[in-house]
Amino acid sequence: MIYIYVGTETGTAEYVADELIDVLNEHDLAHQLVENDELPDVNNGDIWLFCTSTHGAGEVPNNLKPIYNMLLSKDSLEGLKHLVIGLGDSSYDTFCHAAKAIHTTLINKGSASVSEPILADAMSDELPEDLIIPQFNALISDLS
Numbered sequence: 447m448i449y450i451y452v453g454t455e456t457g458t459a460e461y462v463a464d465e466l467i468d469v470l471n472e473h474d475l476a477h478q479l480v481e482n483d484e485l486p487d488v489n490n491g492d493i494w495l496f497c498t499s500t501h502g503a504g505e506v507p508n509n510l511k512p513i514y515n516m517l518l519s520k521d522s523l524e525g526l527k528h529l530v531i532g533l534g535d536s537s538y539d540t541f542c543h544a545a546k547a548i549h550t551t552l553i554n555k556g557s558a559s560v561s562e563p564i565l566a567d568a569m570s571d572e573l574p575e576d577l578i579i580p581q582f583n584a585l586i587s588d589l590s
């Protein structure tokens with residue numbers, strides 16, 4: 447099962463997550479959007495997919511903070527795989543810090559990353575979904 451977590455302040459990451467879900471549907475990959483502030487139990491082979499922007503001075507968006515704090519307090523996430531997708535703006539020193547912090551936390555708890563985080567820069571001429579979806583598609587065989 448692929449569990450999807452979205453961190454957003456102004457909706458951009460949520461829009462991108464909807465597009466990621468479209469891709470998962472096209473490939474018949476079972477998934478579930480985590481909409482409450484509870485971490486599901488980890489079953490071997492589960493994948494946690496994070497799609498989050500960064501706000502404040504490199505902070506996790508408010509809606510994702512409870513989940514992030516729960517992640518920090520987890521003892522072990524052995525058996526899990528994860529992929530983190532970050533939206534940010536490279537004019538900040540703290541470019542995509544939320545995504546990077548979540549990725550590092552997951553690694554430190556024993557989760558296996560499907561790849562390095564996919565990061566989209568708002569300074570780019572391209573839309574975040576146009577930067578992210580092709581890279582996500584390239585990883586799809588690792589998500590099944």
Ligand SMILES: Cc1cc2nc3c(=O)[nH]c(=O)nc-3n(C[C@H](O)[C@H](O)[C@H](O)COP(=O)(O)O)c2cc1C
Binds near residue numbers: 500
């Ligand atoms: C007040 C504010 C603070 C931000 N801080 C950061 C930051 O520290 N690092 C970063 O990479 N991007 C930062 N950004 C850029 C956002 O992450 C980026 O615009 C993102 O696409 C917003 O996605 P969202 O609508 O899902 O929240 C900031 C944007 C705003 C408006």
